Amino acid sequence: MSTTKLAALAGTALKNNFTSLKRPYKLSFCITYKCQSRCLTCNIWQIKPTNELSTDEIRKFAEKNNYFKWVQLTGGEPFLRSDIVEIARAFSDSCKNLYIMTMPTNSLCSADVITKNVEEILKLGIPKVEVTVSLDGYRELHDKIRGIPGNYDRAIAIFKRLIELKSRYPNLGMVFGYTMSKFNQGQFEKTYQEVKKDIPSIRYNDFHINLAQTSENYYKNESDDIRQSSEEAVKEITYVLSKRESELGIIPTLEKAFLKNLITFAKTGKSPMKSKALDASLYLDSWGNVFPSIMWNRKIGNVRETDYSLISIWDGSEAQQVRKDVRDGREPDQWTSCEAYQTLTGNVTKLF
Ligand code: SF4
Known part of the structure; x- marks a missing residue:
């Protein structure tokens, strides 16, 4: 079944x-813009969203767009x-x-709530469930960037609970999501060494690297100065790439290609x-607005106005x-994990 x-x-x-x-x-x-974090790299936490898509609306959306x-x-x-x-x-x-479902966490809900929900999702029988635990620095640094004392320890605790869960559910995967920004410039190795003390089995391959980016329709941080210097970013991503163990398989191959292109x-x-925006993929926000991607503030419709079907929006003139x-090269420049993987698999000659 999972092979099919x-x-x-x-x-x-x-x-x-x-x-x-x-x-x-x-x-x-984006199933909710609610967030209890206080990140320096993202302003989503400042939004107090109301009227987000309900469970029934999402169920209808899934039924009408079952591909x-x-x-x-x-x-x-x-x-x-909930x-x-x-x-x-x-x-x-x-x-x-449906082969794969992914989700991030900032680790600020209780470990019991996160683990219990992940386990319930695993029981649904989706062949692959991947959880990304956000971690942007060693203890003091992560807590400073995230604005929440104790956040580092909670992230480590969640990761350990996920490791335990994986022993019972081999279809679970987890990585630390490390966002490089001007706030943690040059601090990856120190972070890795600190995590290694807490989780001795951790490997460089267990970190997924992103560069902090700005966007109007998602992070709501378009005017913020958050990016790492170009030189430092190149140096640090190259270092992470050199430390990764070689592994066979499509996911390690994609990850390597992702990092090379991130450089x-x-x-x-x-x-x-x-990108493969509005070809392989789309971004749906928590109010039903449809965008080509999280980095492109160009709304092309709202599924609340189409009885939750994407078809007329997808096939429409916009x-x-x-x-x-x-095609004409007029999309915003970006290289995010939300867009990169379908872009790479749609350009296999650029994978190696
Ligand atoms: S990066 Fe994640 S945890 Fe931080 S404010 Fe944005 S949504 Fe919340």
């Missing part, structure tokens, strides 16, 4: 090398939604070829390749115009 779903995902991603897709296979979905093979739930803090398992179930029930992006500030803009 993997084959369906791989087949669609490969097909996207030769042709545009009729329907997207990856959904990036997703990859669902990325994000936030805010996704575990602040119905997160029901949301996962809605996609798992409706999307028969290019850090050097040039330009997207390393044209979406066609966006696709033309991508």
